[in-house]
Amino acid sequence: MKDQQLDYWQSLLARVGSHQDREAFAALFDYFAPRVKSQMMRSGATASAAEELAQETFITVWRKAGTYDPAKASAAAWIFTVARNKRIDKYRKEARPEPDMNDPAFVPDDEPDGFSTVHKYQRAERIRKALNTLPEAQRQVLLKSYYSEETHAEIASSLRLPIGTVKSRIRLALEKLRDLLGEDIKDELS
Numbered sequence: 001m002k003d004q005q006l007d008y009w010q011s012l013l014a015r016v017g018s019h020q021d022r023e024a025f026a027a028l029f030d031y032f033a034p035r036v037k038s039q040m041m042r043s044g045a046t047a048s049a050a051e052e053l054a055q056e057t058f059i060t061v062w063r064k065a066g067t068y069d070p071a072k073a074s075a076a077a078w079i080f081t082v083a084r085n086k087r088i089d090k091y092r093k094e095a096r097p098e099p100d101m102n103d104p105a106f107v108p109d110d111e112p113d114g115f116s117t118v119h120k121y122q123r124a125e126r127i128r129k130a131l132n133t134l135p136e137a138q139r140q141v142l143l144k145s146y147y148s149e150e151t152h153a154e155i156a157s158s159l160r161l162p163i164g165t166v167k168s169r170i171r172l173a174l175e176k177l178r179d180l181l182g183e184d185i186k187d188e189l190s
Helices: 002-019 022-042 046-065 075-095 114-132 134-148 153-158 163-181 183-188
Strands: none
Touching: 002 022, 002 046, 002 075, 002 183, 046 153, 075 163, 114 134, 114 163, 114 183, 134 153, 134 163
C-alpha cells in the first residue's frame, strides 16, 4: 500500500513536470501544502510566514517539477527539500540588514585637488631618492617591511638573518631617512 502511495505522488509530480498537469498539481497541493505549512511552523515560522513559505514552495514545485528525479528522492522528500530551501532563503534575506546609504562608508572620498596631487608626488619622489642613498642591506629590509608588508620574522627567514639584525637594520635605515628628510618617516612610508 505504501509503495502504491509513493508511486502515486511520484506519478503526479512527473505529470506536473512533463505536462504541467493542473489536476496533478492540485492533488499534490491539497495533500502536501498543509504538511509543509505545519513543518514550517514547527521550524519557528509564524502562521502567516508558514503559509507564505508553503505558497512559494508550490510555485517552485510547479516550475521545477521537470527536474525531479525519482531515483534520487521520493516526491515527499523532494517537496520538503524545496520547502526547507525556501525557509533558509527567507531566513538569509531577513538576517541581512539593508545598507544605510547615508553611512560614511558609502560616501566617496573627495577628489584630491591639483596641489595635493603634486605635493604627494614630490614627497614620494623625495623618499625614493632618499631610499636610494641607503646601504643595500638597510634598503632591502626597509622595502620588505614597509612596501611588501613582511613581518620581521618573514624578512629574517627570507634573508637568512637573525631577527635582531633585521630590526637593527630597519631602525638604522629609518634614522638615516629621518636625517635626510627631516620628518617622521614612518608615516611617510605607509
